[in-house]
Amino acid sequence: IWWLDPELTYGNAKPFVFTQGHSVCNRSFFPCFDTPAVKCTYSATVKAPAGIQVLMSATQSTYLEEEGVYQFYMEYPVPAYLVALVAGDLIHADIGPRSRVWAEPCLLPTAISKLSGMVERWLSAAESLYGPYIWGRYDIVFLPPSFPIVAMENPCLTFIISSILESDEFLIIDVIHEVAHSWFGNAVTNATWEEMWLSEGLATYAQRRITTETYGAAFTCLETAFRLDALHRQMKLLGEDNPVSKLQVKLEPGVNPSNLMNLFTYEKGYCFVYYLSQLCGDPRHFDSFLRAYIEKYKFTSVVAQDLLDSFLNYFPELKEQCVESKAGLEFERWLNATGPPLAEPDLSQGSSLTRPVENLFKLWTTEPLDSAAAASSADLTKWRTFQTVLFLDRLLDGSPLPHAVIKKLSECYSSQLDSMNAEIRIRWLQIVVRNDYYPDLYKVRRFLENQMSRMYTIPLYEDLCTGTLKSFALEIFYQTQNQLHPNLRKTIQQILSQGLNPLPAIDTTAVTTDTPAMVLEDKVSEATNGAISLRDVNVSA
Numbered sequence: 001i002w003w004l005d006p007e008l009t010y011g012n013a014k015p016f017v018f019t020q021g022h023s024v025c026n027r028s029f030f031p032c033f034d035t036p037a038v039k040c041t042y043s044a045t046v047k048a049p050a051g052i053q054v055l056m057s058a059t060q061s062t063y064l065e066e067e068g069v070y071q072f073y074m075e076y077p078v079p080a081y082l083v084a085l086v087a088g089d090l091i092h093a094d095i096g097p098r099s100r101v102w103a104e105p106c107l108l109p110t111a112i113s114k115l116s117g118m119v120e121r122w123l124s125a126a127e128s129l130y131g132p133y134i135w136g137r138y139d140i141v142f143l144p145p146s147f148p149i150v151a152m153e154n155p156c157l158t159f160i161i162s163s164i165l166e167s168d169e170f171l172i173i174d175v176i177h178e179v180a181h182s183w184f185g186n187a188v189t190n191a192t193w194e195e196m197w198l199s200e201g202l203a204t205y206a207q208r209r210i211t212t213e214t215y216g217a218a219f220t221c222l223e224t225a226f227r228l229d230a231l232h233r234q235m236k237l238l239g240e241d242n243p244v245s246k247l248q249v250k251l252e253p254g255v256n257p258s259n260l261m262n263l264f265t266y267e268k269g270y271c272f273v274y275y276l277s278q279l280c281g282d283p284r285h286f287d288s289f290l291r292a293y294i295e296k297y298k299f300t301s302v303v304a305q306d307l308l309d310s311f312l313n314y315f316p317e318l319k320e321q322c323v324e325s326k327a328g329l330e331f332e333r334w335l336n337a338t339g340p341p342l343a344e345p346d347l348s349q350g351s352s353l354t355r356p357v358e359n360l361f362k363l364w365t366t367e368p369l370d371s372a373a374a375a376s377s378a379d380l381t382k383w384r385t386f387q388t389v390l391f392l393d394r395l396l397d398g399s400p401l402p403h404a405v406i407k408k409l410s411e412c413y414s415s416q417l418d419s420m421n422a423e424i425r426i427r428w429l430q431i432v433v434r435n436d437y438y439p440d441l442y443k444v445r446r447f448l449e450n451q452m453s454r455m456y457t458i459p460l461y462e463d464l465c466t467g468t469l470k471s472f473a474l475e476i477f478y479q480t481q482n483q484l485h486p487n488l489r490k491t492i493q494q495i496l497s498q499g500l501n502p503l504p505a506i507d508t509t510a511v512t513t514d515t516p517a518m519v520l521e522d523k524v525s526e527a528t529n530g531a532i533s534l535r536d537v538n539v540s541a
Contacts, residue, residue: 001029002146008452008485009088009144010162011104014052016088018143018159021081022152023193023257032080037191037301039077046070046085053090055102057082057154059136074155076134077299079189084154086141096120098133102141103162110165111142115175122179125213130183130206131291134298138182140175145453146485150174153181153203163453167421169385172215173207173223180206183294191301193257197247198304201269202290205277208270209287219384221350224270226390228344231267233397240339247272248304248335271341272334276311279323289314304335353384357391364405365398371408380416385423392427399434406435414440426456433463441472448476454488461495470496 004016019029027034046054047069055061058072074083092102093112099119101111119140123133135155142162151174152159158178164171184206185199212220238245245264251257277286293310308331312319324331329342347354356378363374380388395401395409409431417428429447432440444460451457464473474496481489 002148002485002487004088004144004146004485007483008146009104011089011106014089016086016144018086018088018147019084020148020152020159021083022149023081023196023261025258026080026083029083029085032083034080036079036081036189036193039079039189039299039301041077042074042083044070044072044085046072046087048087051089052087053102054085054087055090055139055141055157056086057084057157059156076155078155078186079301082153082155082186084152084157084159086143086157086159090141092139096123098123098136099138099140102139104142104144107142107162107165111140114165114168114171115140118172119175119179121214122176122210125210126179126183126206129209129213129287129290131294133182134187135182138179145451146488148454148487150455151178153178153185155182155186161453161455163422163451163456167385167423169223170421170423173211176210177203177207180204180210183290187294187298189301191303192251193260194249194251195247195304196249196257196260196265197269197272198302198307200265201247201273204266204270205273206290209283217349218353219350219386221347222353222384222386222390224345225347225350225354226386226393227263227267229390229393231263232340233393234263235340242338245338245340246336268341271344274345275329275334275343279318280315285315353387354390356383357387357394361391361394364395364409365401369402369405369408371412375408375412380413380420385421388420388424389427392424392431395431396427396434399431401431401435403435406431406437410437410440414443418443422451422456426459430459430463433460433467433469436468441469445472445476449480452483452485452488454491457484457488458491458495461492465495465498 001019002017004018006012006014006016009016019026021029023036024034026032042058044056044058046056047067048054050068054070056070056072056074057078058074060073060075062071063069064071089104090102091105091108092100093108094100095112095116096119101108101115103111119138123138127133137156138158139156140158140160142160142165145161145163147159147161150161150164158175160171160174160178164174180203181199184202188198190196190198208220208224211223235245243249244260244262245268247264247269249260251260277283280286280289289311292314293307296310297306308324312324334342360374360378363370363377380391383391400406401409414428417424425447429440429444431437432444444464448457448460461473461477464470477492477496481492484492
């Protein structure tokens with residue numbers, strides 16, 4: 001349960017509270033069987049002060065104004081982690097026949113402009129693929145930047161971090177991913193957290209089927225190429241024999257399942273589901289199977305064998321061919337082998353969007369540098385966001401770059417990138433930091449002074465502290481710590497304390513905004529790994 005003072009909201013007017021149950025946190029919210037194997041309906045009564053709007057992930061709600069009491073009822077069985085509550089200075093607007101957005105008053109116009117009419121389009125596309133949307137309403141609430149992940153698929157009420165509103169293409173993908181969870185994850189749920197890919201891999205596959213239907217194959221292939229790049233980057237960092245790269249991960253006692261949320265869950269899971277769809281010959285045949293799978297198992301929890309047995313029974317000709325035992329691509333190997341996916345999708349339909357990225361990257365990284373040719377070969381202002389972030393991610397992978405290259409990159413692109421969205425700007429600023437490019441460091445400071453979300457602060461602090469700029473990072477943190485949620489502040493303190501002598505904790509309860517004080521933990525959390533930037537692992541639940 002996250003309690004926010006008014007200063008941690010956009011409007012700075014009223015306190016705010018939200019819950020985040022995924023994956024085993026709702027045991028601190030209410031007594032429950034906190035496992036995805038158990039589902040039940042629920043009802044709730046919530047009393048709140050006047051002027052505070054309360055919402056829950058429920059199919060029915062009423063409000064008794066004279067008593068200040070909200071009543072909620074979820075008529076369909078859900079696992080404990082999907083019970084969610086949010087309360088604060090929230091107002092709404094309808095954006096479709098069964099959808100509305102909720103946000104703080106200062107954010108609502110932006111949310112309306114980005115999503116009006118869009119959600120119904122995505123829901124209709126999903127229904128055409130996977131059958132009726134069973135939850136009634138699909139509403140969205142935009143949360144303050146303290147929300148610890150990008151988005152959460154709470155039924156009837158998707159939670160999304162407000163910071164993503166400025167990045168249109170990321171917003172589209174994130175909402176469609178949560179829409180897909182209405183079928184895969186919410187209706188049919190993984191029975192154990194060791195098989196989280198059953199929700200995330202299938203939802204990612206469904207998300208890309210929806211985007212193909214609504215935005216075309218080229219866009220879907222571009223987004224997939226961007227994510228698979230990130231998967232291989234994470235693989236290099238973790239090592240190919242790391243057990244967390246398995247689809248069936250073994251949960252050791254005392255390990256929080258959320259610690260196993262990584263790109264393998266999503267992208268390796270997606271690749272396996274895509275491989276299954278290719279065995280059918282036509283993705284529409286696989287869509288038909290998934291409709292039957294949802295109809296058979298909705299409102300229950302399943303294990304991988306349920307999915308795979310259903311698949312082989314639905315396609316008896318594939319069962320006769322023993323596709324589950326095909327050499328090198330055995331289903332068992334997909335589930336339990338470490339390392340990269342055994343097969344990846346053909347992304348050639350996205351070449352019109354990915355080839356310009358590859359060409360530009362090659363021009364900037366081929367020696368000797370022909371800066372004139374590189375600078376004139378592409379206009380980033382006309383690129384899609386996913387093209388630009390794919391290009392910048394590849395430059396990041398190649399950093400540190402020769403000084404002459406980073407200098408010319410800055411001359412060509414820095415002012416253009418200043419006016420682009422935060423997903424693009426943070427990548428350019430990481431390039432600045434990893435290359436110790438001092439002329440643009442003031443932009444790093446300016447960015448961090450205006451960001452309060454985990455996804456736009458942690459990657460930069462990790463990079464600053466990995467290199468020679470830790471004192472610069474400390475200085476910025478002194479100035480901005482009071483605008484950060486205590487949980488985020490603690491994470492940054494752990495990053496900053498790595499490599500330093502342990503310092504006693506300082507009581508910050510009396511610290512004011514003009515008192516540059518900082519807490520450094522005596523012991524760095526073992527979960528903190530500066531080598532793996534959240535840029536690579538920050539994904540929607």
